[in-house]
Amino acid sequence: MATIDGVPVTDTAAPGTSGLLLKRRLRRKPALLAPGAFDALSALMIEQAGFEAMFISGSGISYTQLARPDIGLISLDQLCQVTRRVRDRLETPLIVDADNGFGDAINVEHTVRALERAGASAVLIDDQAFPKRAGALTGKTFVTPATMAEKVRAAVNARREANTLVIARTDALPHEGIEASLARAHLYVEAGADALFIDQPQSLEDYQRIAAEFPDTPLVANMIEGGSSPALSASELTELGFGLVIASGSLVRGFAAMAERLLAVLKRDGSTAALSDQLLTFGALNERLGLSQIADQGRRFDPAFRLETLMSTHDDKEGGQ
Structure with missing residues (x-):
């Protein structure tokens, strides 16, 4: 069963339940660590690993559903579809990356309502203009701070449940500098954002400045391997004052790396035997x-119901675990 802040979450699809627990958890230490999911299987693995929340990653969906970089190609319908599938399978609170809200303030209202219905506990919206780009890519353009503040207000007003969190993100720091990014963030908080995500701090001093500037607002940080920000752990970010740490792309990069290894071995050997101790068995x-x-569940309705694997499970407790 999913828990957050030590409280069992029995029905996060119930209106406002997971958002309320998430809101409370973000104000407690240590920082909440939320890996990035991109489909129901990756989400299930995150929940089974014991994480209290997860981040439905727009970039991860683009990578896995389209086999394309994160350059604004996924649609709201695709994002809602993944969110619904994850919510149907899991109870864990879902923080959903809604990119730039798929348009202006009117589009943002529609986006928030759609994602709430799909099962989102929190919706993250950034201040990029079209075309949308991954935070770590160049070529980004931005809406004005006032326009983004309008979008934040639209998101706050659109939510059906007051406990659905609205997280405002700015990607402007590497392009406009720390001062301009902080000024943007202040406007977003004034517009009603429940949490702030100032992406890509360029130094430890940037992290410290962000935390000092917003001592009463839950702050989000992103752990990205090989990114332009200093590589800090969740515990280090907790000490700096951050409340939510996302590892948005770690799992998909791990899956891709393992897929490359497995396929190379299969092509070389005509078998995956050399990797058998690293793979889950069919039964596992x-x-x-x-x-x-x-x-x-089937036997509750039909005592003769049978559903079990015909394959050997003797090695399920080996390295495949």
Whole structure:
């Protein structure tokens, strides 16, 4: 069962439940660590690993659903579809990356309502203009601070539940500097943002300045391998004053790296035997997917119901775990 702040979450699809717990958790130490998910399987693995929340990553969806870089190609419908599938399977609170809200303030209202219905606990909106780019890419353009503040107000007003969090993100720091980014962030808080994400601090001093500037606002940081920000751990970011740390792309990069290794071995050897101790067995995977629970549920209606693997499970407790 998912928990947040030590409280069991029995129905995060219930209006406002997960958002309220998430809001409370963001104000406690240590910082909440939320890996990035991009489909129901990755989300399930995050929940089973014991994380209290997860980040539905727009970039991860672009990578896995389109096999394209994060350059603004995914649609709101695609984002809602992934969010619904994850929410249907899991109870864990979902922080959903809604890019720039897919348009102006009117589009943002529609985006927030759609993602709430899909099961989002929090919606993150950034201040990029079209075309949208990943934060770590060049070529970004930005709406004016006043326009973004209008979008934040629209998001706050659109939510059906007061406990659905609105997280405002600015990607402007590497382009406009720390002072301009802080000025943007102040406007976003005044517009009603529940939390702030000032992406890509360029130095430890930038992190410290952000934390000092917003001591009463939950702050978000992103852990990205090889990024332009200093590589800090969740514990270090906690000490600096950050409340939410996302690892938005770590899991998809790990999956891609393992896929490359496996496919190279399969092509070389005509078999995956050389990696067998690093792979889940058929039985182990099905247990993680809930085969036993589904079988138990089936027997409630039909005592003769059978659903079990015909493949050997003797090695399920080996390296495949």
